[in-house]
Amino acid sequence: MSDSVRVRFAPSPTGPLHIGGVRTALYNYLFARKMGGKFLLRIEDTDQARFVPGAENYILESLAWLGISPDEGVGVGGPHEPYRQSERKDLYKAYADKLLADGKAYYAFDTSEDLDAMRASFESQGSAFQYNSLTRVKLKNSIALAPAEVEQLIASGTPYVIRLKVPAKGEVRFQDSIRDWVHVHTSSIDDKVLMKSDGMPTYHLANVVDDHIMEITHVIRGEEWLPSAPLHILLYQAFGWKAPQFAHLPLLLKPEGNGKLSKRDADLGGFPVFPMEWTDPATGAVSKGFKQEGYLKEATLNFLAFLGWNPGTEQEMFSLTELADAFSLERINKAGAKFDVKKAQWFNEQYIKQQDPAALAADYLPNLPADQGLAFVHLFLDRITFPQELAVKVAEFQARPAIYDEAVLASKWNADALSGLQFIAQALPGVESWEPEGIKHAIHEVLEANGIKMGKVMQILRVALSGNGAGPDLMISMQLWGKAEVIERLATALAKFPAL
């Protein structure tokens, strides 16, 4: 079908990809999959000043980690190569020239300093400067200046930009998939710069030209673009092109307080706002990543998808393919969503339990024999949020108690407990089969024979062996410690526990 869906994710390589950007990529990907269309990745590197080495690679790796794989674009190629805007530079100039020839754009020679001064003077009078139909006739451009003068300026190499000649009167309207009709008067739109004086296009031009050439049918992007969408509509009109369908996504907000989620929140809240760890090439500063923090890709995806979208059913665990099946633009929310770490952690806990225990053991407890690693995974699976906690739990488990839980001792350490422990210490060496049932049976038997209730000593036994008043199943723990170690620990505790 000729009008099949084509969407794109078009980040700028100016730093690590923000988690909000990842969500935008995800929604584009999901929509493409749902509609049987194509998902493209285009790199918008038209700002030479803000270019950050490694950022493009970071974007590619982050998307690859999550399985948000482009069908076309940087890294995979396709019929519209190149997909990096810096490599398409000449193209944009040709389109800008066409607008110039049609009288829909004009040259402007005002320097940044000129414009800054203009803005300052307007501001001092309490109003805002706009480069528009009212002011352009008084500024230094090919509308206000005589043709000969313009030619002379260009011939002499005076730097210039190309601006869009926004109509003085009229209304721009478009129907956003998420926000429905949005209308704006052209009088509130600036004569935006299309081509910068360095010969590079601005976002506005490059974006519209590429989306048209690459036959993009739906532009799904962050809400920060909503104010410039009317300008883009105007550009499509100036070129005589059909505008794509727009869908402006709600923003991701700070977990506490107001404002959009930022890098600062990560530092403050101790949670990541980037998909993967990022080391700033200039400062060497390291920012946390979901991946390195221990978030599973399935959990990250599921969590992100639900920030601003929901299936309308009560199902909340969704794989990437299930998300693609259930996804629709209509079910995206309008209001911004606060980032909730607790929910992200909950998703992670759910997905950890779904992992293959043997794989978890191999990946996170590589130094243990496979059967032992597996046993520990089973022991701790329900008690961790991140897989790397496994190794910590195991280390704590294996270390002999340095201190004994004071509170438990204070309330449970008594004559019954003492004799119970002593009986257990006597019985343990005789346990033939050192496995949970056998150990439990032996303890039960010796306590019953001496008229002591299990409940009186079990927690004290736990403290004696592990130092803690709470923890995983004691019988399984004892099996894992091993007979000799348990006997040793019990003897130590008996010697160290306070006299009665």
Added chain:
RNA sequence: GGUCCGUUCGUCUAGGGGUUAGGACACGUCCCUUUCACGGAUGAAACACGGGUUCGAUUCCCGUACGGACUACCA
């Protein structure tokens, strides 16, 4: 300041002219368990405010308040 966008439990949200306003996270209680965790059950918890339209508005319209984005030769 201007333009545009938004507002249902603390958070993510369902719903939509007449509902006991539903679910999830977090929180409380109970059950399970020798303990903790997991799991199960249960509780507390919301339609920003003011007008209108209507027999009836949380839902539609208009204001107000609050929040947000944008307002660069950045994207």
